[in-house]
Amino acid sequence: MFTTPFDYRNAHSVQDVIEWLQEDPDNTKILAGGHSLLPLMKLRLSTVSHLIDIGQIPELQGIVLSDNELRIGAFTRYVQLVRDPSVALAAPLVAEAARVIGDLQVRNRGTIGGSLCHADPAADLPAALLALGAELEIAGPAGKRREDIDSFFLAPFITTLAPGEVLTAIRIPRIAQGARSIYLKRPHLASGYPIIGVAAWVVLRDAQVDSCRIAITGIGSVPFRAFSAEQMLVGQTFTRDVILRAAEQVASDQSFDDDDDGYKANLCRVYVTRALAALGNQG
Amino acid sequence: MSVTMTVNGTTITRSVEPRTLLVHFLRDEAGLTGTHVGCDTSQCGACTVLLNGDAVKSCTVLAVQANGAEVVTIEGLEQEVLHPVQQGFWEKHGLQCGFCTPGAMLTASYLLSTNPHPSETDIRDALDGLLCRCTGYETIVRSVQRAQEIMDERQTEERETKIG
Ligand SMILES: Cc1cc2nc3c(=O)[nH]c(=O)nc-3n(C[C@H](O)[C@H](O)[C@H](O)COP(=O)(O)OP(=O)(O)OC[C@H]3O[C@@H](n4cnc5c(N)ncnc54)[C@H](O)[C@@H]3O)c2cc1C
Numbered sequence: 144m145f146t147t148p149f150d151y152r153n154a155h156s157v158q159d160v161i162e163w164l165q166e167d168p169d170n171t172k173i174l175a176g177g178h179s180l181l182p183l184m185k186l187r188l189s190t191v192s193h194l195i196d197i198g199q200i201p202e203l204q205g206i207v208l209s210d211n212e213l214r215i216g217a218f219t220r221y222v223q224l225v226r227d228p229s230v231a232l233a234a235p236l237v238a239e240a241a242r243v244i245g246d247l248q249v250r251n252r253g254t255i256g257g258s259l260c261h262a263d264p265a266a267d268l269p270a271a272l273l274a275l276g277a278e279l280e281i282a283g284p285a286g287k288r289r290e291d292i293d294s295f296f297l298a299p300f301i302t303t304l305a306p307g308e309v310l311t312a313i314r315i316p317r318i319a320q321g322a323r324s325i326y327l328k329r330p331h332l333a334s335g336y337p338i339i340g341v342a343a344w345v346v347l348r349d350a351q352v353d354s355c356r357i358a359i360t361g362i363g364s365v366p367f368r369a370f371s372a373e374q375m376l377v378g379q380t381f382t383r384d385v386i387l388r389a390a391e392q393v394a395s396d397q398s399f400d401d402d403d404d405g406y407k408a409n410l411c412r413v414y415v416t417r418a419l420a421a422l423g424n425q426g
Numbered sequence: 427m428s429v430t431m432t433v434n435g436t437t438i439t440r441s442v443e444p445r446t447l448l449v450h451f452l453r454d455e456a457g458l459t460g461t462h463v464g465c466d467t468s469q470c471g472a473c474t475v476l477l478n479g480d481a482v483k484s485c486t487v488l489a490v491q492a493n494g495a496e497v498v499t500i501e502g503l504e505q506e507v508l509h510p511v512q513q514g515f516w517e518k519h520g521l522q523c524g525f526c527t528p529g530a531m532l533t534a535s536y537l538l539s540t541n542p543h544p545s546e547t548d549i550r551d552a553l554d555g556l557l558c559r560c561t562g563y564e565t566i567v568r569s570v571q572r573a574q575e576i577m578d579e580r581q582t583e584e585r586e587t588k589i590g
Pocket residue numbers: 172173174175176177178179180181182197217218243244245246249252253254255256257258260261263265266267268304308309310311334335336337468469486
């Protein structure tokens with residue numbers, strides 16, 4: 144299958160990308176790993192006149208760990224997230240989620256920035272990045288801005304990224320000392336995408352929850368945080384009962400589309416319970 | 427657009443449309459038809475090649491994205507003797523119709539290059555992106571296990587010849 148014809152430019156700096164995007168913003172797309180965009184273009188679900196390849200821009204690459212945060216360039220491939228020692232140290236949840244994306248060949252091409260900007264409601268990484276409180280670095284014609292990931296996803300395949308803007312990096316605060324974390328995914332048997340993916344971490348002090356976060360992908364129209372369950376958990380002893388109540392809270396807070404039979408709500412309850420119970424058993 | 431890449435050690439330059447997929451560049455421009463198009467929708471892995479050493483689905487990469495890169499296809503796996511993966515597939519009957527085999531072999535060779543002693547789980551995990559329409563998965567797994575032994579055997583032999 145062939146895409147419709149387009150012209151192709153290989154950018155060498157973020158400045159190139161911003162300038163070129165402005166020439167014809169409605170018909171231009173950024174090409175990162177290409178593992179969402181090219182399949183769509185081949186099926187002609189997306190027609191693009193100009194592609195800007197961001198694969199060779201040094202500013203968009205690399206993983207840097209500082210005292211309090213990890214900075215990941217937007218054009219960092221999943222395989223690098225899986226292998227990088229500083230990701231394993233400061234944000235193991237990101238490596239754990241990246242490890243179960245698609246298959247080995249997909250992980251060799253797909254990028255963290257592509258996954259976020261594509262905003263597939265069934266993408267894996269958003270759950271991990273929401274749970275870790277990531278912040279996004281974005282560059283555009285008006286300059287640079289930062290955005291909390293909590294407000295980034297607006298609807299399926301729609302983010303706050305304006306035409307002409309580029310995601311340049313993802314900043315992740317170092318996970319709290321002693322935190323236990325997990326990404327639990329139920330893959331769709333055919334597609335491999337999550338039907339549900341639960342990212343969670345907890346810090347326990349004397350069996351009590353000191354702090355925690357839960358984020359869920361796959362099952363809602365956008366990936367979401369389970370704010371009220373998080374609040375409910377803090378200060379509680381991390382018992383089976385408390386976990387079940389938290390899971391119930393997550394499921395009842397959400398109204399899932401097309402869920403008359405309650406399948407999604409139940410799946411949500413079961414997977415949050417399993418994820419939290421697994422955290423209880425760690426350590 | 428002019429695209430230059432090194433395919434199995436030979437540098438080739440062609441002028442192609444930007445929408446040319448890597449798999450078509452390899453088959454139609456380089457004349458290497460060992461790389462198969464199975465699904466053409468990024469699912470089956472038959473089109474897997476090594477791009478700068480990494481296993482990728484060449485139906486989901488533009489030829490222009492591989493400009494300047496080193497590519498290895500199934501035709502480039504054999505050196506003076508069969509590649510351990512080829513030998514392993516031969517001995518353990520890792521292929522039936524052979525359609526998925528080029529992708530299976532390149533995926534297996536990538537696995538062994540990054541993890542020389544994979545567990546059975548590692549092997550099955552690595553082959554997740556490969557669909558074998560003949561469903562010969564068990565023998566493919568055994569072939570990769572055999573390939574790993576052959577790699578070890580060849581290394582031992584090499585060491586012994588050097589000492590001897
Ligand atoms: C067989 C298969 C299985 C898959 N399974 C999974 C799975 O299980 N879980 C999962 O999460 N994903 C899965 N994916 C999707 C995969 O993760 C994609 O790689 C990812 O969604 C997109 O990343 P990319 O780098 O390939 O982006 P591209 O496809 O290149 O781009 C995607 C979109 O984002 C835009 N974009 C990319 N980078 C930027 C940037 N820096 N700034 C602004 N805009 C940008 C592009 O313009 C485009 O609109 C699968 C894909 C395939 C082909």
